[in-house]
Amino acid sequence: MQKLDKAGQVEMRLVAAGARRDLEQLDAAIVTLQSSELASSSVQPWTARLRYAYADALHAAGRSDEAREWFAKAVEADRDGSTDASDRLAEMDGVEFMDALAEDEAEEAEEAVEAEEVKEAEEAVEAEEVKEAEEAVEAGDTTAPEDDKD
Helix, strand or coil: CCCCCHHHHHHHHHHHHHHHHHCCCHHHHHHHHCCHHHHCCCCCCCHHHHHHHHHHHHHHCCCHHHHHHHHHHHHHHCCCCCCCHHHHHHHHCCCCCCCHHHHHHHHHHHHHHHHHHHHHHHHHHHHHHHHHHHHHHHCCCCCCCCCCCC
């Protein structure tokens, strides 16, 4: 049997901790992630994911202060943005993000609905005028209808 390299060992810890979380064994998930790799100050390719998983498990267990600390450590190690640790950290700090594109899309959709409502109202008025004219013709009134002067 061959031993796993460090990356493989860390990946196995992540998988095992994820299984523990799925079984709602939060303390076991936390312990599974505690390792020399987690405590190390050096940054390896797996460091951000390991710190993030640890922070997430702490948060799920209600240990918010510790979770915040580990999300911050995950941010420090997440050089390529492979986790959303910065978002989670900001969320814990009460920062809300506004999606400017979503707001613009919502405004455009609202304007489109308003334009459609105006068009439908104009069509309804036009249909009513046509109906009144047809009724006038049927009644034998051949004089041109007068515009309302309100």
